[in-house]
Amino acid sequence: MPISLLWAVDVHGRVYSLSTAGQQWERCHDAQMEFKRVTAARQCCWGIACDNKIYLNVHASDLPVRYQEEAYENQRWNPVDGFSERLLPSDRWQWSDVTGLQHQPLDSFQLPSSSWEWEGDWYADENFEGEPTEKGGWTYAIDFPATYTKDKKWNSCVRRRRWLRYRRYKAMDTWVKIPSQQTSLPDPFSDISCGGWEITEEPRGRLSLWAVSLQGKMWFREGICHHNPEGSLWEEIPLPGEVVQISCGPGDLVWAVLWEGQLIVREGIGRDCPKGTSWTVVDSPTPDVGAIHVAVGVNVVWAVTKDNKLWFRRGVNSHNPCGSGWLSMVGEMIMINVGLNDQVWGISWEDRAVYFRQGVTSSELSGKTWKVISVPRDGDRSQSRASTSSLQRRSCEYFFMLCTMCVLTQYI
Template sequence: MPISLLWAVDVHGRVYSLSTAGQQWDQCRNAQMEFKRVTAAQQCCWGIACDNSIYLNVHASDLPVRYQEETYENQRWNPVDGFSERLLPSDRWQWSDVSGLQHQPLDGFQLPSSSWEWEGDWFVDENFEGEPTEREGWTYAIDFPANYTKDKKWNSCVRRRHWLRYRRYKAMDMWAKIPSQQTTLPDPFNDISCGGWDISEEPRGRLSLWAVSLQGKVWFREGIYHHNPEGWSWEEVALPGEVVQISCGPGDLVWAVLWEGQFIVREGIGRDCPKGSSWTMVDSPSPDAGAIHVTVGANVVWAVTKDNKVWFRRGVNSHNPCGSGWIHMVGEMLMVNVGLNDQVWGISSEDRAVYFRQGVTPSELSGKTWKTISVPREGERSHSSASSLQRYSSVCRKNICLCCG
């Protein structure tokens, strides 16, 4: 079984991880800032620092993170100069994308952030449809746009060639700040949750990242996948109310808690629409105490109400993301988190220790009992583990996350 990690943030903003193959909580040493939220997937971990900046930690692997930039050089034949960059007013740009509609000069490409580096300079792609080209990579056609061929003919009035350049993501196993120009938002984030890796296998490493701002708005991060771990941009998602916390599972489950203590469930999530299409309201399990926290997995939803009681949602699945009813569970927690295989973790409201839900199986997803995790932090002796665990305020299983203030 592959090694997985339990991530945690203590009340001082320090990030720790506990490996299934380890015997202690290891502090993340390269983090020079304090964190208030973390959320993890198999290939990375996202976090909100106490200064409200967004950070990303990509786990190193044997497979490098590389991205191919491309542009096309276009030329037209004229009797005076032969093939040249002098194009007709109705033609495409001299440097363009494959469609010819977007201007893409070589010097217009910039690295997305300081976490990237160029592997080399621009070079001409001298292959066309699996065969080598002639004359320095040029392909020919009668006019723009048309079907191109690698052979020049008597009626070849235009030509183009494909230029390539690769950039590599270099900020491995370290917290890298997402540049402010990529997160120009009206108010900072207060909660964050990633998942969605089971929605679609393509593109490889695709993730869904959801965030909640201080004003109760919800945002979705577009374009996260293996070759683009930072994603492209944030898109605001319309809401029926103000949200305080959100949770995203590995599949199509996304639940959020409203300020009033009710839940909203995202509908319409699928391969072609990872951020879904609408919200459905679900009432709090307690008429006297509204919800303060929710966490979802592949087929489960757990919640905590203001009186620290823990609740399990019956009948949840892809066809019925809202489920059918609440069951009150024994124990009082500040927060709970669903991890791999719908396993459950929580932080006790009594001693702030991290607990594990025993007895969770595919046939009994609610489990049987809570058991404390009694392991020391790095540099502490085992007999001091109980006091050290009291100071945790956020836990996150690698591939799933839970966050609390």
Template structure:
């Protein structure tokens, strides 16, 4: 069985992890940073720091995180110069993407953040559809766009070649700040949850990251997968009310708590739509007592109400994410969470036994 970690934040903002292969809590390396929340997946841990920025801690592994950048050089033949960069006004850019519609000169490629580094310089790809080309990597066609071939023919009027460059993610086993990459960011985040890694196998390492802002808005982080662990940008998700806390499971379950104490369930989450399509409102487990916290797993949902009562949602699955009813459980808790294999972890209301006074997430 692979080693898994329990992540936690204490009241002083210090982050700890507890391994299934260990016996005690270990404090994370960046002792100068203070965190409010953490949310863990198998390959990484996300956190909201006290400076209101989002940070990512990618666990080092034998498989490096590399990304391939590519651009295409396009040329046209003319009787005076032969093949040259002198293209027709109706042609594509001299440097473009594979479609020819987007201008992509080499110097336009920038590293996404300080967490990346270039492995080397640009080089021409001398392979075409799995077969080697002539030196230089050119492929030929009658015109743009057309079917290309690695062999030059008498009517080959245009040619192109692909240039490649690789960048590597270097910020392993440390907290790296996520760049905003947006001109207007939402107000500071107050809660964060990641999951969705079991929705589909491709692209590899895909994650769903949900966040709640202080104004009660919900945001979804687009484009998180193995070759792009930071994701691309935040997208606001419309809501039926103001949210205070959110939780998503390894598959397609996403639940959130509204300010009024009701809960909402995300419908339509799937392989082709990881952020879902709509919300359904679910009443609080206890009449007159609002919910304050929710935690979901593969096929389970747990909730806490303001009187610290613990509730279990019956009948929850991928076909019925809302479930069928609430069941009151024994005990009073201030926090509950669901980890791998739907294992439940909670902090007692009386003596806070189990862990320090924290918010935590299982990896």
């Protein structure tokens, strides 16, 4: 059966997870550094370490992360040498991409980071549109560019063949720093949130990753998908003010908290524009007390104000991401988060314990009551002399930051 995991970070920067199939918080012993934030999706977990850099942990699965690199070798026929690499000045490069416009020699391909490895060497693809070609993989045409065929004809003046090489992501179940792919790094990060996997099915495994810097700026990580789990580059998103915290749901909901305590909602998020187009400002639940934390799901938005009061946003959906008004909820929290199926989790202001919201359904998204999670941490069970109450207290007091719940597609 599928296993659900709740991820958390304690005050010492240690990462833990709580499984639906387990009986205690399990420490992520692979992490050799201290973390400040983590956020999770089905296939991976992202985190901000205490060096303010972002790290990625891709969960191992039966489906490997592989990417196919390709380059095209182009030749022209001449009466002296036959087909050769001697091309006309107006022709494409000898080694190019599929369009012929970009120069791509085989030795120009580099691994994106140390988390990748080559599976083998380059080889000529001897298949063309599902059919085998002659030995060597050449396809022929009258000129560049034109329609290619696998059969050589009397007027075939040019030919090309595709070369393939595969690379595999090898850093499974371990924390690795993602490369910046930029000459100038963004500001140090202070908050992070991933989601957006329900926006579109293509490309497979696409995620939206949002980050907030210590300077109150916001960044969006481009190009995250199954065959590129690290993404490509950071793009700064213009803001109406300085942001202190952000939350991204599995769909098209993205909310953030401004320094002044107001909230902003990202508009225009869709399949062709995962980072959206504009911001709308939403007032804090109470005008004289600003918000300090927000958490979103598919159709829910929860907020915590500076007096630790808890609020639920009515009428939130894809057509109305801003919702229609605030409802005051019972409980005082330091921070909250929304997991799968709009389930809500929080850390109590009074006892610092981790709670989850009971009675959350599609017809009653706000739920009914709070229930404490009273399970020990990894290592606490070995101390047999400790009482049950002390184990519960020590387990709860360490989880000062609660993070996103995710589902790992594992079967046991």
